[in-house]
Amino acid sequence: MSAALRGPVVSSRFLGLSPRQWRTALVAYLFMLPALVLLGVFTFYPVGFGTVLSLFAYNLRTLLGMEPARFIGLEHFRALWSDRFFWIALSNSLKYILVVPVLQFSSILLAIAVNRRLRGIAWFRAAYYLPVITSIVVVGLLWRWLYEQDGIINYALLALGLIERPISWLGNPDLALYSVMFVTFWKGLGYYMVIYLAGLQTISPEYEEAALIDGAGRWQVLRHVTLPLLRPSILVASTISTIAALKIFEEVYVMTGGGPIFRTFTMFFYIFDVGFQKFDFGYAAALAVVLAVGIMILSALNFAVFRRGGFEYY
Amino acid sequence: MQRVILLTLILLSAALPPGAAAAPDVTLEFWTISLQPFFTDYVNGMIATYERTHPGIRIRWVDVQFAAIEQKLLASLAGRVAPDVVNLNTEMAIRLAEQGVLVDMDAAVPAAEKKRFFEGLWNSVRYRGRNYGLPWYVAPNVLAYNAGLYRRAGLDPLAPPATEDKLIAHAKTIKDKTNVYGFMPNVDTIRMLHRFQENGLAILSADGKRAVFNSPAHVAYLAKYVQLLKRDYFPEDTLRRGFLGATERYSAGQLGILTTGPQFLLRVKQDNPDVYAQTLVAPYPMGKGKTIHLPTMAVTIPKTSKNVKVAVEFGLFVTNDRNQLQFGKLTVVLPSTRAAAANPFFKQSGATAEDKARKIAAAELPFARDLTVVVPQAADLYRVFREAIESAFFGKMTPQEALDWAVKQWNARL
Numbered sequence: 016m017s018a019a020l021r022g023p024v025v026s027s028r029f030l031g032l033s034p035r036q037w038r039t040a041l042v043a044y045l046f047m048l049p050a051l052v053l054l055g056v057f058t059f060y061p062v063g064f065g066t067v068l069s070l071f072a073y074n075l076r077t078l079l080g081m082e083p084a085r086f087i088g089l090e091h092f093r094a095l096w097s098d099r100f101f102w103i104a105l106s107n108s109l110k111y112i113l114v115v116p117v118l119q120f121s122s123i124l125l126a127i128a129v130n131r132r133l134r135g136i137a138w139f140r141a142a143y144y145l146p147v148i149t150s151i152v153v154v155g156l157l158w159r160w161l162y163e164q165d166g167i168i169n170y171a172l173l174a175l176g177l178i179e180r181p182i183s184w185l186g187n188p189d190l191a192l193y194s195v196m197f198v199t200f201w202k203g204l205g206y207y208m209v210i211y212l213a214g215l216q217t218i219s220p221e222y223e224e225a226a227l228i229d230g231a232g233r234w235q236v237l238r239h240v241t242l243p244l245l246r247p248s249i250l251v252a253s254t255i256s257t258i259a260a261l262k263i264f265e266e267v268y269v270m271t272g273g274g275p276i277f278r279t280f281t282m283f284f285y286i287f288d289v290g291f292q293k294f295d296f297g298y299a300a301a302l303a304v305v306l307a308v309g310i311m312i313l314s315a316l317n318f319a320v321f322r323r324g325g326f327e328y329y
Numbered sequence: 330m331q332r333v334i335l336l337t338l339i340l341l342s343a344a345l346p347p348g349a350a351a352a353p354d355v356t357l358e359f360w361t362i363s364l365q366p367f368f369t370d371y372v373n374g375m376i377a378t379y380e381r382t383h384p385g386i387r388i389r390w391v392d393v394q395f396a397a398i399e400q401k402l403l404a405s406l407a408g409r410v411a412p413d414v415v416n417l418n419t420e421m422a423i424r425l426a427e428q429g430v431l432v433d434m435d436a437a438v439p440a441a442e443k444k445r446f447f448e449g450l451w452n453s454v455r456y457r458g459r460n461y462g463l464p465w466y467v468a469p470n471v472l473a474y475n476a477g478l479y480r481r482a483g484l485d486p487l488a489p490p491a492t493e494d495k496l497i498a499h500a501k502t503i504k505d506k507t508n509v510y511g512f513m514p515n516v517d518t519i520r521m522l523h524r525f526q527e528n529g530l531a532i533l534s535a536d537g538k539r540a541v542f543n544s545p546a547h548v549a550y551l552a553k554y555v556q557l558l559k560r561d562y563f564p565e566d567t568l569r570r571g572f573l574g575a576t577e578r579y580s581a582g583q584l585g586i587l588t589t590g591p592q593f594l595l596r597v598k599q600d601n602p603d604v605y606a607q608t609l610v611a612p613y614p615m616g617k618g619k620t621i622h623l624p625t626m627a628v629t630i631p632k633t634s635k636n637v638k639v640a641v642e643f644g645l646f647v648t649n650d651r652n653q654l655q656f657g658k659l660t661v662v663l664p665s666t667r668a669a670a671a672n673p674f675f676k677q678s679g680a681t682a683e684d685k686a687r688k689i690a691a692a693e694l695p696f697a698r699d700l701t702v703v704v705p706q707a708a709d710l711y712r713v714f715r716e717a718i719e720s721a722f723f724g725k726m727t728p729q730e731a732l733d734w735a736v737k738q739w740n741a742r743l
Contacts, residue, residue, distance in 0.1 A: 183565030
C-alpha cells in the first residue's frame, strides 16, 4: 500500500482513534446502552438524588408539594451522632456481618463437597440452590413458622429432650438477631456455593494431586492449594455477602419487625422506618449515605485482604 | 375507502353497549382493608348502587391487606397516584393527619351529617382539635374461650371470668392443668397504653403536656404481667405476634382464652371448625377503669385527591346508616352511626358464637371508646414506649426503671 493511500487514514484520526475504532466503540456503547439507561434511571439517579436529599429537610408535605424543601447542609449528619437509634441500628448491622465469614466458609466446604462426580450430585446442587431462587418473603414466612414457639423446631427439640420449654427464637432479645442471621445463612448458602463451584472447576486437579503426591494431607491441600487458588472467588463472594449483610431488610421486616427491644433493628430497617413511618425523607437519605460509605469502606477492606489471589498468592 | 371506514365505525358502535363509549366524568379510587374475599359482593353491591345513583362517577375499588396498606398508601402518595378514599385505622390516620395530608372532616362534612355519628366515635380520629376521618365500623373486644380446655382444666365453662384478675386466674389454671397456654394478653407493641387506661390509669396529665404512666399503680400493673411471662403463663411470642398470633394459636386449639374483636370468630370458624364448635363467648372482662378500648376503622380522604368534594360524598355514602346496617348483618362489627346501631338486629342473640358476640359487643358500646393516645411525634414516642415495655418483659429493666425511663423520654418530647 502506498504512502499516498495511508496518508488520509492517518489524518482522519480523531482523538487518537481511527474511524473504524470509533465505529467499534460506538457499537460497543450501543450494546451497553440499554443496561446503562437502566443503571442510570434506577441506580445513578437515585444515588445522586438521595445524596442531595440528605442535605435538605424533606418530609411528606414537601414530597406532595405542600411546602418547599429547605436546605440544611450537614445538619442531618450532625443529628446522627446524638441519635440513639442510629447507634443501635449501626451496631446491629455490624453484628450482622458476622454471618459473612461463616457463610463463606460453609459455602466453600459445600462447594468442595458437591464438586465431585457422584450419582445424583446434580440433584444435590439444585436442592442447595433452591432457597436462592425462593422469594425472600416466602422464606421469611416459612422460617417464621418454623421458629414459632409452637413451631416444628421447638417440637423437634422438645421431642429429643434437648430443651425443657419452647424457645421464642424470634421473640427472645438475646436470640432474635442470630435467628434471623441463620435464615440469611440458609438462603445464601446455595448462591455462594455456585460461585465457589465455578471457582473450583477452574482449578486444575493436577495442583492438588501434586500436593498429595508430595505428602500433603487433605487439610494442607485445602489450606495451601485450594483456598489460595480460590481467592478471586472469595473476594467476589465475600464482597457481595458483606454488602448484602449491611443491606439486610426483608428478613427483618417479615420475621421480627426490628424487635424485640430493637435487637434486630438494622440500618436498612431504620432507613425504612425513618422514611416511611416518620416520613423524614431527608434524614433517611442521610442514613443511607452513611450506610453507603460504610459499605464502600468494608468493600475496600475485602479487596485489601483478598486481592492477592490465584497464582499471585505464592 | 371512506365508505368502508364509516361502515366499520358504525358496526363497532353498534356492537358496544349503550353508554360504553362515554367515559365517566369522575373516577374515584377507593381502598379498603382486608375485605376481600369475604365481603367482595357487599362492597361491589354498594359501589354499584352508588354508581347507579350518581351517573358520571365511577368507583375503582382496591382491597389491600392490613399489614401493607400504610406502605402502599405512602408509595402512592409519593407517586402522586394516591387513592381518593382510604379506609385506615385510628393510628394510621392520626400519623397521616400529623403530616397534614388528610382532609379536615370537621370542615368538609355538613353539621347535619356529623350528627349521624356517635360523638365519641366522631372524635376518634382527632388531631390537634380537628377530625380527619369518618368513623366507619367498630368492634369492641369480647371474650372467646375454649369450653373443652375449660373442662379439662376443671373450670366451669358456664362461669367465664368477669374481671381481669379472674381472667388471669383462669388462664393460670388452664396452663397448670393442661399445659396449654391459657391466654395471650394484648400487651404487645403499644397496647399496654390501652390496658393502663382500661384500668383507670392515665397516660397523660390533664393538660396533655406531661406523661404520667410511671405511678406505683402503673408499675404494679406492668409488674403483674412481667411476672406472668416470667412464670411462663403466656408465650414470649405474644409480644411479637399480638392478637393475630393469639387468634392463630386459639384456632389451633392451643390457647384457652382469646380476647379479641368479635369478627375474628369468623376466622376461627374458617380455620378450625372443631375449635369453633367448642367456643363460647362472654363479655370482655373490664378492668378498674370500666372502659374498653374500641379500635375504630375510619374512612379518610387524602388531600391529593382531585375530587375532594365527591370523595367526601362517597365516604358519607359508605358510612351511611343503610350501608353500615347491611355490613353489620354480614359480619360481627358494629356501626358508627346512631340510627344503624339502634336497629333491633344488634340486640338479637342467635345460636352461633358470632351472633352472641354481636349482642355482647353491642351491649359493651356504652363503655367503649378509642383509647389510642394521640401525641405529636407519635412514631417516636410509641417506639420509646414499646422499647420500655419489652425491656421490662425481657428483664433488661425493672418495670419501675422501664416506665420511669419512658416517661422521661416522652416528657422531653411532649
